[in-house]
Structure formats: C-alpha cells, structure tokens
Amino acid sequence: MKQEEFVDEQIRSRLHVLELNYERCQICLEDFIGSSHFLLLNPCMHVFCKQCMRDFCENLINEGSVEKLQCPLLAPDSNKKQCGSHIRETDLIHLDLSQELLEKFNKFAVSKAIDQMEDYGWCPQCESPAEVEKVKGRGYCVTCGFIFCLKCNQTYHMFKRCENLKITLEMLDQNMSDLKSGKNVSLKEELLSLTMDLHYINKHTRKCPTCDFRISKIEGCNKMTCSQCGNYFCWACGTKIKGYDHFQNNPNCWGALEADIADRMDLNENDFNGREFEMELISQVKQRADCFCLCPNPECSYFNRKSDVTKINDIECERCHTHFCFSCNEVIATPTQAREGTDYLSHFKVSDCYYKDLS
Ligand SMILES: [Zn+2]
Ligand SMILES: [Zn+2]
Ligand SMILES: [Zn+2]
Ligand SMILES: [Zn+2]
Ligand SMILES: [Zn+2]
Ligand SMILES: [Zn+2]
Ligand SMILES: [Zn+2]
Ligand SMILES: [Zn+2]
Incomplete structure (x- = not known):
C-alpha cells in the first residue's frame, strides 16, 4: 500500500x-x-x-x-x-x-x-512584495516600479551614500566603544557630540511621510499635522493617517508626549523656541554628519573625516591606511598596495564618485 x-x-x-x-x-x-x-x-x-x-x-x-x-x-x-x-x-x-x-x-x-525569503522584501512606497538584491543594496517593486535603497528606503542612489540621519546614528552607536578609545581627541569629541545631537533629533523630530519635511514635537498627542504640507501622520509609527481611525486600529500608536524640557537643560526655558532651534540643529548636524565615512575594511571600520570638501573623494583611513572612495565606499587600494603602483584614479574616471558636493 x-x-x-x-x-x-x-x-x-x-x-x-x-x-x-x-x-x-x-x-x-x-x-x-x-x-x-x-x-x-x-x-x-x-x-x-x-x-x-x-x-x-x-x-x-x-x-x-x-x-x-x-x-x-x-x-x-x-x-x-x-x-x-x-x-x-x-x-x-x-x-x-x-x-x-x-x-x-x-x-x-x-x-x-x-519575510523568510532571501531575495524578497517589502516596497517602502506601496508595501507590496519587492525583489531585493542584497549585494547591490537595491530593491525593485514589481507592483509600483519603485527602485529603492535597502538601507534608507529612499529612491536608489547608486554611488552616493545614504543621507539618512538614523543610519548615521546606527553606525555611530555600533562603533561607540571604538570611538571612546580613539586616539584622535578632536575627532573623538566631534563624533561624540554628533551622536548626542543625532539622538536628540531622532527623539524629538519625525519626517513627514508626504513631503519629507522634519517636524518637531514638544508635547501633545500622536496625531501630527505637517507644518509644511498640512497632511496628517502618526508620530509613533510614521505612517500617513486621515482622522483618528488609525489609533482605533493601532492602539499602541495612541499616546501623548509629556512636555520634555528636562532634555534641554542647557537651554534657557524662556527664550526657547523649539521649532527654530531644531531646524537649525538639523541642518547643522546634517552637514557635520556628511563629512564622516566608515573605513570599508571590515577589520577596521574606523570613522574617518573628510576635511577638505573640494578634494578628490579618495580617502586614506587614518587607522589602517586603506584607500577608499568617500562617495561609494569601495576599496581603491589596500594598505599593502602602494597607491602609486595601482591605477587608483580609474575608479573616479568611470563612476560619478569624483567629488562629493558638501555645500
Ligand atoms: Zn495533534
Ligand atoms: Zn511598490
Ligand atoms: Zn540609501
Ligand atoms: Zn509634510
Ligand atoms: Zn501609528
Ligand atoms: Zn470543544
Ligand atoms: Zn581603516
Ligand atoms: Zn566610488
């Protein structure tokens, strides 16, 4: 049988x-x-x-x-x-x-x-299943055609690094013990203060899902109105919403932020204008964060700073002396290769990596 x-x-x-x-x-x-x-x-x-x-x-x-x-x-x-x-x-x-x-x-x-499939993920735009290429860090949505970066969920940006504060913050947090023991004192202090500012921004602001404008919140309920485009979104999960239905269906999103002035002890409460302060901080932090890059050598991963904004994007790691591209993070010459002996400039000739506009 x-x-x-x-x-x-x-x-x-x-x-x-x-x-x-x-x-x-x-x-x-x-x-x-x-x-x-x-x-x-x-x-x-x-x-x-x-x-x-x-x-x-x-x-x-x-x-x-x-x-x-x-x-x-x-x-x-x-x-x-x-x-x-x-x-x-x-x-x-x-x-x-x-x-x-x-x-x-x-x-x-x-x-x-x-969720269990290696080469499938979710489209950040329409939430349908999307094909992903982990090696290239790229996703493609079969439903709406959106091609996106797997790290920052924004439109795929090929050679450029993600301009996403949260990702910079994750990198900084992951390397915190390393940063604290670093020998370059001024670099260390700069990175630590950058980390603090990024944490602050992360806690007190959210990006509007409709227009990408960053909104700050000092107190009040989680139903946010974007001051730029006027659309509503949920502070807790970041999705677009219409009325209060979202909170009925997602009770975890419901809540209100208590006024949180304790965080800003360094500010004089009387002349504190939350909105302007945060706008200023965000643009300033963005510029500062944009100058940093991680060494792509997996045994090193040291934070490097690009000091001369007009210089070619060829960076030499301060710690391990690997040469790499500031824009796409590709290794150009390993420490053991004499840079002069390799055709290191060819990377910049074939890609659009030559300059990173930091203005
Ligand atoms: Zn049974
Ligand atoms: Zn889609
Ligand atoms: Zn990205
Ligand atoms: Zn908006
Ligand atoms: Zn929500
Ligand atoms: Zn029964
Ligand atoms: Zn290195
Ligand atoms: Zn490059």
Whole structure:
C-alpha cells in the first residue's frame, strides 16, 4: 500500500469511529457523536469539536500569528512540546470560517513566507512584495516600479551614500566603544557630540511621510499635522493617517508626549523656541554628519573625516591606511598596495564618485 493510500485509509477508519461513537473534544471536554461535529487533523489524527477549533483559529488569525496554527495538544511523552501538526487551509475551510477571515489568513501566510525569503522584501512606497538584491543594496517593486535603497528606503542612489540621519546614528552607536578609545581627541569629541545631537533629533523630530519635511514635537498627542504640507501622520509609527481611525486600529500608536524640557537643560526655558532651534540643529548636524565615512575594511571600520570638501573623494583611513572612495565606499587600494603602483584614479574616471558636493 502506498503512503497516501495508507493515510486515506487511516482517516476513513477514524471518521468511521467518530460517526458511531461518542468522542471527547480535548479542549472543551464535551462529548459529541457524529464526524460532522469534529475537525480531524492530519497527520496527528487528533480531533477537536468544530466550535473550539473555530475559536482557536479565529483568535490566531486575528492577531496575525498564522505560524501558530498547529494542533493545540501536547505531543505524548514530550517535555511540554506541542504536537506540531499543522492546521492547513483546507482545515480552515472545513471550519466554515468567514471569507474575510480566510483572506486575512492568506494575507498573513504570504507575508510570513516573504519575510523568510532571501531575495524578497517589502516596497517602502506601496508595501507590496519587492525583489531585493542584497549585494547591490537595491530593491525593485514589481507592483509600483519603485527602485529603492535597502538601507534608507529612499529612491536608489547608486554611488552616493545614504543621507539618512538614523543610519548615521546606527553606525555611530555600533562603533561607540571604538570611538571612546580613539586616539584622535578632536575627532573623538566631534563624533561624540554628533551622536548626542543625532539622538536628540531622532527623539524629538519625525519626517513627514508626504513631503519629507522634519517636524518637531514638544508635547501633545500622536496625531501630527505637517507644518509644511498640512497632511496628517502618526508620530509613533510614521505612517500617513486621515482622522483618528488609525489609533482605533493601532492602539499602541495612541499616546501623548509629556512636555520634555528636562532634555534641554542647557537651554534657557524662556527664550526657547523649539521649532527654530531644531531646524537649525538639523541642518547643522546634517552637514557635520556628511563629512564622516566608515573605513570599508571590515577589520577596521574606523570613522574617518573628510576635511577638505573640494578634494578628490579618495580617502586614506587614518587607522589602517586603506584607500577608499568617500562617495561609494569601495576599496581603491589596500594598505599593502602602494597607491602609486595601482591605477587608483580609474575608479573616479568611470563612476560619478569624483567629488562629493558638501555645500
Ligand atoms: Zn470543544
Ligand atoms: Zn495533534
Ligand atoms: Zn511598490
Ligand atoms: Zn540609501
Ligand atoms: Zn509634510
Ligand atoms: Zn501609528
Ligand atoms: Zn581603516
Ligand atoms: Zn566610488
């Protein structure tokens, strides 16, 4: 007998038994007779009454935990491990779940599958599945055609570095212990103060998702009105919103910021104009952050500063002496290669990396 035939035979005889005998649902512990009362899971052959299974599945689908759609019984003589038999789409259909719930199930199942795929991600513009090329740091949305940078989610910018404060901040944070032990005192102090300012901006401002303008918030609820374009967005998650519906559907986003002057002790409370102060700080920090770049040598990753803004984008790492391109971060000559011996200028001839406009 083939495997499938054997399983079919097992199911048939199990259903036959259910038809003629009382059977106890292992969730509500009530006894039923007749196979139509039960959902029989394959391959574990555990049975539950349909009402219990319906409640069980509805809850999991509604909270988006479709990966937990498994037989709720514990496996025999296991250390509290679940039986693990999967509840399939055909089982859900047997439970007469609403069309709406089945669609929800499919949506979550697809999105879980996409999350596990190496070369797929999500389009930051229309939130559809998008093809991604990790090596190139580039994503392409098949639905809306948006080509984007995987790091900063903005339009793909080829040779240029991401101009994203959050990413600079992440780099600084990751290298903090390194920075603190650095020997170049002025560079160290500059980076530490830059980190503090970036943290401040990150905490007190958000980009408007419609026009990209940075908005600051001192106090008040999470429904933000952009002072530049007038559109609304949610302070907590950064998405465009219309009315207060968003907060009804996403209770975690609801909240209000207490006035947070403690953070700004260095300022005189009376002549404090939050908005102007932040605008000034943001533009100033942007310029400062733009002068820094990480050494692409993975064993080094030292922060380097480009001091002469008009100079060619060829940077020599202060620590390991690797030569690299300030714009695209590609290695041009390793420390062991004498720079003169390599055709280091060819990189700048074929790419648009020659100058980085820092004005
Ligand atoms: Zn039951
Ligand atoms: Zn089971
Ligand atoms: Zn898209
Ligand atoms: Zn980018
Ligand atoms: Zn706006
Ligand atoms: Zn939100
Ligand atoms: Zn280096
Ligand atoms: Zn380059």
